[in-house]
Amino acid sequence: MKRKFDMMANNRNRADLLARLEPYWKMEAANAVCIPMVILLLSEARLGWISLVPMAAMILMLIIGAAYWRGKVRHLQGASQDWDGLLDMIGRARVPALILTIVGCAAAAAGWIDSSLARGTADRVTAAGCAILALLEYVNYYHRQLQHFDNRADFKRMLAGKGFRRSWMARDLAERARRA
DSSP states (O other): OHHHHHHHHHHHHHHHHHHHHHHHHHHHHHHHHHHHHHHHHHTTTOOOHHHHHHHHHHHHHHHHHHHHHHHHHHHHHTOOSOHHHHHHHHHHTHHHHHHHHHHHHHHHHHHHHOGGGSSSHHHHHHHHHHHHHHHHHHHHHHTBOOOOSSOHHHHHHHHTTOOOOBOHHHHHHHHHHHHO
């Protein structure tokens, strides 16, 4: 009887976890498309390279996030896919994503240091915003979970001063490296 109850509790916990994680990949994929579209519409597409480089870094990080969360959900559902292959690809993308993020941050900074590099204030603000988002997403995925608004336990942990825990993706990548 206890075993049956434990199995039911595990299934309920798994269902709750899947319900919480399922929207993540959709949100990241939508953001990879919608944020640049909104920026381009609001700026009337008058952005220069100082915005486009950090925007590319931000889009790449959102695509990595979407791929990871889609794979994670499918893996937890037991769907057939190449989970290890996806983790290997995401692991190989780490250095290029970091380089593009650093170059994007440098481009944004350059626009503020030398205003002649930018096509106006909107270009500089867009560059800074995209650079910050790319950097935050990089840290959020490859290092520490920065997002705590969607899970009560995570939010309480943050408020209790216990720091940011290792991100899901960082843990999965470490586990994959250990098994390889």
